[in-house]
Amino acid sequence: MELWYWPDLPGRGEFIRLYCEASEIEYTDMAREQSADALVEHMHELQGRRPFAPPYIVDDEVVLGQTPLILQYLSDKHGLGSGEMDVDLQLFQLQMDIADFVEEVHSVHHPIAHDLFYSDQMDAAFEKAAYFRAQRIPKYLIHFDNAIASSGGPFTLGQQWTHVDTSLFQLMEGLDYAFPNYMKAMQGSWPHLEGVQGIVPDIEPLAEYLASERRIEFNEDGIFRHYEELDDQ
Amino acid sequence: MELWYWPDLPGRGEFIRLYCEASEIEYTDMAREQSADALVEHMHELQGRRPFAPPYIVDDEVVLGQTPLILQYLSDKHGLGSGEMDVDLQLFQLQMDIADFVEEVHSVHHPIAHDLFYSDQMDAAFEKAAYFRAQRIPKYLIHFDNAIASSGGPFTLGQQWTHVDTSLFQLMEGLDYAFPNYMKAMQGSWPHLEGVQGIVPDIEPLAEYLASERRIEFNEDGIFRHYEELDDQ
Structure with a gap:
């Protein structure tokens, strides 16, 4: 592939x-x-x-x-789903929710246009980031936390991890990178999600990947960017 | 259901x-x-x-x-797909592209926050709308036009219409409502898409629905909103 x-x-x-x-x-x-x-x-x-x-x-x-x-x-x-249609649809739905949130994360530093530089839309980004931290991050993270909680945890399918768990791990890592002050202040607010973030790296082949040079660090060309002024508390 | x-x-x-x-x-x-x-x-x-x-x-x-x-x-x-996995995946993908575009349409009048009124984010909306018209509308509509063209048309599956065609109809109707000056000026730029917009209402049970009171008109509480200042040419 x-x-x-x-x-x-x-x-x-x-x-x-x-x-x-x-x-x-x-x-x-x-x-x-x-x-x-x-x-x-x-x-x-x-x-x-x-x-x-x-x-x-x-x-x-x-x-x-x-x-x-x-x-x-x-x-x-690869036969890695739950084997039940309605459960697999729920996972798919959650993955689409993650994608929507990722698009919102990008739009925080690019509120006006994808093709403009951040420096050309900083004022709008600053204004947007305040709402994003206060409203959108909690709304999405509580949604994901509830989904894990309803399975009994620790993963979104209980004992079995799925593509939703690896994506939630990356989402939380990205938010920690982009909004460290905010995420630190909110620590403990979405315990099931923090649980997933903590145990996904223990999936054995993934641990090896994360420690390798193949893993690309977050940076300011990506979706999750750290601009201090957007993480103002 | x-x-x-x-x-x-x-x-x-x-x-x-x-x-x-x-x-x-x-x-x-x-x-x-x-x-x-x-x-x-x-x-x-x-x-x-x-x-x-x-x-x-x-x-x-x-x-x-x-x-x-x-x-x-x-x-x-309901067995309404193409019957071929790779083709149905293409249709699904196109439907997700439409959803992404619909989210962008909404963000034109709400660039800063979903929960603020339009009147509280008009300046950013005005700036965003110019880029949206110049770059994003053509980029998406050419993408959809190409997808129809590659099937031979008139629909995205050739002679058979699918959920992608009914959605593209609604998308074009919404853009005509929200950006009438722009869409009129661009008429003819995406002929296959305009073709879909023209023939979807001929699907018989749909014609009846569109003429009924059940069909909800576009309005300024929805996603496709007409604000003259955002359609400035």
Whole structure:
């Protein structure tokens, strides 16, 4: 399977990488083996089957974008779901909620336009960040915390981890990176979610990945960015 | 099947209504039969299975939010897909792209916070709308136009319409309502998409729905809102 994503930032691609690594699904991280230019060229060649944006995978006949859809596809293909349709739909739904939240995280530092620099939309970002911290982070994290709690924990499927757990881990790591003051002040507010964040790195093949050079650090080209002024308490 | 969505605006719920009406899938529009308060109360009672936001459906054991997931679930359940996995995945992906675009449409008039009034974020909205018209609308609409073109048209599956076509119809209707000057100026730029917009209302059960009182008009409580200053050419 080929994974295509920007090579120099964790971004949405990292949600796919983490799940593949944890599940030992083999993949080639194409743009990291080649270049960002190769990704742009590859997208161009896909023409009518071109996904709207990376990440996307190529798996024989399947060319597929949209992070939650890729994760659900991989889970189904490798028999890693719950085996019950209504439960798998709940997991898919949660993964889509995560994707919505990730888009909101990005829009905090890019409230006006994707194609403008942060420095050109700082005033709006500052205003937005205050609402984001006060309203949106708690609303989403309580939602995810409730979902884990209702399974009995420690994972969203009880004893079995799924793509939702690896994604929630990355989400919490990203928030800790981007909003360290806020997240520290709120510590203990979503205990089940903090539990998932704590135990996902113990999944054995994932521990190895996280310690490797393949794991890309959060940085200010990605979705989770640390700008002190947006984490003001 | 129960559909739960805000009773007084088309919003995301209308994408579900249109598909059900076109496909003659029976549903009860619960909050329109009862009230917005009944929706809030119902969500509260769902506890750990509560979707993040309306619309959601209740279909026996299945409680499901996320518009694209609901549409794909209904398409699968009623055997309305292509019958080929990779093609159905493409349709699902396109439906998720539509949902992303719908979120961007909403963020044009709410760039700072969902919970603030438009009048409290007009300056940022004005700035954002210029980029949205210049960059985001063409980027998305060309993407959808290409997807239809690659099937040979007139629908995204050639001769067969799917949930993607009813959603693209609603998307185009919404953009015509919200940005009439822009859309008129751009007419002819996405001919396949305009084609879908033109023929979807001919799907027989849908024509009846569109002419009925059940069809909710676009308004300034919804996602597609017409504010003249955001459509400035």
